[in-house]
Amino acid sequence: MNTVLEVSGLTKQYDGIRAVDDLTFSLGEHTATALIGPNGSGKTTTLSMLAGLLRQTSGTIRFSGEGKDPRSAIGFLPQYPKFFPWMTAIEYMELAAGLSGLEGRSVRSACEKTLGFVGLGDAGKKRIGGFSGGMKQRLGLAQAIVHRPSLLLLDEPVSALDPAGRREVMEMLKELGGSTTILYSTHILNDAEEMTDQLLFLRSGKLIEQGPLREVREKYGGSGYRVLFNNPEAAERFAASAPWAARADGSAVTISGEAVSMEELLRYAGGHPAGITNIGRVSVRLEDIFMKVVERP
Numbered sequence: 146m147n148t149v150l151e152v153s154g155l156t157k158q159y160d161g162i163r164a165v166d167d168l169t170f171s172l173g174e175h176t177a178t179a180l181i182g183p184n185g186s187g188k189t190t191t192l193s194m195l196a197g198l199l200r201q202t203s204g205t206i207r208f209s210g211e212g213k214d215p216r217s218a219i220g221f222l223p224q225y226p227k228f229f230p231w232m233t234a235i236e237y238m239e240l241a242a243g244l245s246g247l248e249g250r251s252v253r254s255a256c257e258k259t260l261g262f263v264g265l266g267d268a269g270k271k272r273i274g275g276f277s278g279g280m281k282q283r284l285g286l287a288q289a290i291v292h293r294p295s296l297l298l299l300d301e302p303v304s305a306l307d308p309a310g311r312r313e314v315m316e317m318l319k320e321l322g323g324s325t326t327i328l329y330s331t332h333i334l335n336d337a338e339e340m341t342d343q344l345l346f347l348r349s350g351k352l353i354e355q356g357p358l359r360e361v362r363e364k365y366g367g368s369g370y371r372v373l374f375n376n377p378e379a380a381e382r383f384a385a386s387a388p389w390a391a392r393a394d395g396s397a398v399t400i401s402g403e404a405v406s407m408e409e410l411l412r413y414a415g416g417h418p419a420g421i422t423n424i425g426r427v428s429v430r431l432e433d434i435f436m437k438v439v440e441r442p
């Protein structure tokens with residue numbers, strides 16, 4: 146896979162605080178990477194340096210589009226995009242398109258098409274001052290993608306949205322992911338779980354865990370099975386007599402995916418069916434992994 150961005154030893158030192166500390170990672174072409182970490186862990190500072198808005202104290206950022214004007218190759222959505230309330234959405238888009246290097250007669254249609262893509266097709270002539278928070282967030286995304294960047298950096302793209310808006314924007318990002326490399330920070334871990342090839346965990350400016358979601362998941366508990374019973378006693382009996390390690394919790398029994406295959410489990414359960422109401426697969430949630438990673442010594 147081609148590498149789009151290579152970051153090595155990236156560090157940002159402010160007076161008295163190392164906001165970003167020696168980050169090394171790379172982004173493969175057309176992959177989506179979630180940058181996650183507690184408040185103040187350095188996500189915004191990292192994205193700002195990658196977007197070229199903030200100079201690093203040390204370290205290197207190598208972008209495969211080097212040589213090209215980064216404004217035309219990178220799209221950036223800040224955490225709190227700033228708008229001129231007196232401008233209409235289409236005027237703002239044309240301004241953003243110009244700053245990204247788009248010129249000529251196609252600019253207007255690119256802006257209209259992008260507004261349509263983010264669900265603001267009918268709002269082009271409306272003033273931004275009258276937009277809801279969700280509409281502004283969509284407009285922020287639209288300005289970041291109007292020039293079809295090869296690298297899209299998004300700082301909390303969905304945090305300001307309601308659940309329906311979040312879903313829509315995540316679907317848009319998935320669609321863009323087919324042709325763009327995306328790095329986004331988020332606190333909404335359910336969403337990250339859906340659209341992540343790679344995870345980067347930051348804590349106090351340091352990258353303390355990274356890797357493909359599947360590998361990180363395996364490392365922090367993996368996947369397994371949950372057998373549900375119609376009463377806790379039946380669950381206890383099943384867990385105590387099962388030939389593999391099984392943990393009863395109320396009316397449920399959890400079994401590690403490493404201990405047994407689904408086929409074996411079903412065969413065993415068929416011979417010991419007392420009280421069983423459901424058998425399913427479960428995976429450790431990203432939220433649980435997050436807590437383990439950030440609380441790790």
Ligand SMILES: Nc1ncnc2c1ncn2[C@@H]1O[C@H](COP(=O)(O)OP(=O)(O)OP(=O)(O)O)[C@@H](O)[C@H]1O
Nearest residue numbers: 159160162164182183184185186187188189190191
């Ligand atoms: N201009 C600055 N001067 C001094 N310290 C700063 C500056 N900008 C950020 N910091 C500090 O750097 C650290 C990282 O901040 P940053 O905003 O990058 O974190 P974050 O992970 O994006 O947080 P959040 O999730 O709350 O948005 C914080 O301790 C912050 O106070």
